[in-house]
Amino acid sequence: MSRGPGSPATTGRSVLFALPAVLPVLAVLGVSLTAAVLQSLGLMPFIGPPDLSFEAWTGNTGELFRATGLSLYIAATATVFSVCIGFLIAAYVLAMPRMGRIVAALSAATIPIPHVIGAGAIGLLLSDSGFLERLLGMPDAFPVLVGGPWWIAAITEYAWKESAFVALVVLGSIARSVGELCDAAATLGATATQRILRVVLPLAMPSLAVSAVIVFVYTLGSYEAVWLLGPTSPEPLPVRAVRLFGSVDLAARPQAMATALVSVAVGAAAILAGILVLRRVRGFR
Amino acid sequence: MSSRLEFRGLSRAFGQAEVLHEVSLTVEPSRCVALLGASGSGKSTLLRIAAGLDDPSSGQVLVDGSDLDGVPSEERGLALVFQKPLLFPHLNVVDNVAFSARMTGQSRKAARRHAMAYLELVHLSDLARRSAGCLSGGQEQRVALARALARNPRILLLDEPFSSLDSRLRDDMYSLVEDIRAELAPTIVLVTHDRREASILADSIAVLDEGRILQHGPVAQLHYQPATLAVNRILGGLNALSGRVTGGIHQSVFGRVPVQPGMVDGPAFLVMRQEAIRIVVTGEGTAVGSVTGLKSLGAHTLVRTEVTGDHGPSGTLTIDVAGEPDVTMGQVVGLKPVNDSGWAVTR
Incomplete structure (x- = not known):
């Protein structure tokens, strides 16, 4: 009987070793998703007998679609900014070893700051009576960044925090090999810009893709920053879900669950798309 | 190009x-x-x-x-x-x-x-x-x-x-x-x-x-013709015998060996590559040595000898011999430079 890598015995042992980590995740996810689906369909009501109903899904589809579109906009924009800024930070750290160390340390220090603190700080900085407005001295002309229609303050908060995360993931994945490859590229005639675009960027693509998926899914489901820094209406999915879940109207619970499940579905779709892209990126290598 | x-x-x-x-x-x-x-x-x-x-x-x-x-x-x-x-x-x-x-x-x-x-x-x-x-x-x-x-x-x-x-x-x-x-x-x-x-x-x-x-x-x-003992060592030379140059002749336990022209009289090392020494019948060489080691390199063998003589302190000479040499441990053999001349360095 074969005992090499990939043999049934080895695979079975690998599965056994993974079970302690995987089982709690599956149990929590399974229970919570099942409960959410049942509650959204009226089969697990807070009070009263179960009664199958699609009202939570079909009753206010317009608002649900608007919330989904808004969440996608915030998550996609924040992800694009985070990935671009994060890659630039990583490239800077690699290109400038001394100053880069300081930038890397600042990035690392950014990550443990909770989003709710970060959102509060961004609010104090960018609100229409905030630090920046007072510094620039333009009370009338200062744009509506907090609570404005483009969710700029919330996206800024995400981009600030998540770009540091992206930079550290990229640095961790390529820092060892990229220096020598850039030296080789330089002796082959590549300028500094060409080295970044033709060597560093392709090498960073797998880690950028992974971190982009993580940032997208996180910002899609994150509540604090959009609740603190966004307008009251329209609402992104997590804000709508939390508001409906905490409503005094217990009949709103199924809608809260339907909203949360849409968020989960969009996140799962993003993860699947990310895996496909990642496979393709790795296929290049 | x-x-x-x-x-x-x-x-x-x-x-x-x-x-x-x-x-x-x-x-x-x-x-x-x-x-x-x-x-x-x-x-x-x-x-x-x-x-x-x-x-x-x-x-x-x-x-x-x-x-x-x-x-x-x-x-x-x-x-x-x-x-x-x-x-x-x-x-x-x-x-x-x-x-x-x-x-x-x-x-x-x-x-x-x-x-x-x-x-x-x-x-x-x-x-x-x-x-x-x-x-x-x-x-x-x-x-x-x-x-x-x-x-x-x-x-x-x-x-x-x-x-x-x-x-x-x-x-x-x-x-x-x-x-x-x-x-x-x-x-x-x-x-x-x-x-x-x-x-x-x-x-x-x-x-x-x-x-x-x-x-x-x-x-x-x-x-x-290495410039120094270090060059000889880095290039794989195994032999350097201390002695003295007088009138273009290096004297050591290896005997009297003519060295390069222009060599100033005084203490000097004779560097002889292992490939530039031959094992001969005792009496035909410039020196006599006792075999103290045999090391096979595959197609070649390094024969290590302890050389003693009248012209200086005893020293070790290694000879590179093609194939398997017809010598045994402890055997006394004659040694001779292939070109009847050598190369001396002072440091």
């Missing part, structure tokens, strides 16, 4: 540690010079400075008389093949070789056409579409060599590119370098710690030790 490379008074220090000290060396167009030295002798630092990947503390690098100070690596027109192949993992074989052409703005099609010529030169055109990660060690170094040549460099710098290959693959690579020299005649600076590799590939060898060039000369000269 060939240019003249000159290092003029080049020094490099990292903090208090001086890695290179006042190195001066000239490589004429189309010639191949090997920088031979042990690990840490500064030879790779010298190549990195030439390639523009490191800056000297003082001194100049000149190509065809032009000082390269301040010229970035990508504008120097020099190509460097590293110890590791360093192929770009996101590109296939042909696109790795086409990399330099793409950097100059050539279209993908034109760059690939240009690259194919160099892949044919290294006999790897069949693997053009293969991923860089799916090559053997020897194939990777061939691709790295083709990639460097495809840049049409003025000077090709080789930083121990074959050190990780097995002996058979190395011999293949030596043949390949000979083919490339015959076809393209590039100026080559080869860094190596392998004296055999240096002797096979280079026209001349510069011996580097602790950041200083001890001697630069043709391959045979360095082997048989």
Whole structure:
């Protein structure tokens, strides 16, 4: 009987070793998703007998679609900014070893700051009576960044925090090999810009893709920053879900669950798309 | 494609540690010079400075008389093949070789056409579409060599590119370098710690030790006429007998051996390569030695002898004998220089 890598015995042992980590995740996810689906369909009501109903899904589809579109906009924009800024930070750290160390340390220090603190700080900085407005001295002309229609303050908060995360993931994945490859590229005639675009960027693509998926899914489901820094209406999915879940109207619970499940579905779709892209990126290598 | 490379008074220090000290060396167009030295002798630092990947503390690098100070690596027109192949993992074989052409703005099609010529030169055109990660060690170094040549460099710098290959693959690579020299005649600076590799590939060898060039000369000269005991040791010489030179004759336990003209009278070491001594019948040689060790090198054997005589303290002489020598441990044998002359150094 074969005992090499990939043999049934080895695979079975690998599965056994993974079970302690995987089982709690599956149990929590399974229970919570099942409960959410049942509650959204009226089969697990807070009070009263179960009664199958699609009202939570079909009753206010317009608002649900608007919330989904808004969440996608915030998550996609924040992800694009985070990935671009994060890659630039990583490239800077690699290109400038001394100053880069300081930038890397600042990035690392950014990550443990909770989003709710970060959102509060961004609010104090960018609100229409905030630090920046007072510094620039333009009370009338200062744009509506907090609570404005483009969710700029919330996206800024995400981009600030998540770009540091992206930079550290990229640095961790390529820092060892990229220096020598850039030296080789330089002796082959590549300028500094060409080295970044033709060597560093392709090498960073797998880690950028992974971190982009993580940032997208996180910002899609994150509540604090959009609740603190966004307008009251329209609402992104997590804000709508939390508001409906905490409503005094217990009949709103199924809608809260339907909203949360849409968020989960969009996140799962993003993860699947990310895996496909990642496979393709790795296929290049 | 060939240019003249000159290092003029080049020094490099990292903090208090001086890695290179006042190195001066000239490589004429189309010639191949090997920088031979042990690990840490500064030879790779010298190549990195030439390639523009490191800056000297003082001194100049000149190509065809032009000082390269301040010229970035990508504008120097020099190509460097590293110890590791360093192929770009996101590109296939042909696109790795086409990399330099793409950097100059050539279209993908034109760059690939240009690259194919160099892949044919290294006999790897069949693997053009293969991923860089799916090559053997020897194939990777061939691709790295083709990639460097495809840049049409003025000077090709080789930083121990074959050190990780097995002996058979190395011999293949030596043949390949000979083919490339015959076809393209590039100026080559080869860094190596392998004296055999240096002797096979280079026209001349510069011996580097602790950041200083001890001697630069043709391959045979360095082997048989070393400037110092250190050069003799680095080139694999096993024999150095202390004695005295008087009137052009070195006297030691090895007897009276004529040495090079111009040697000043006084204490000196006789350096005789192990290949330049013969074992003869006792009485026919200049000295007599007792066999104290036999070490097989495969097709050759090193015979270690303890030599005693009237002209100096006893010493050890090692003789390289083809095949299996007809001697036994403890046997007393006669020893004689092959050319009836030797080479003396004072330090």
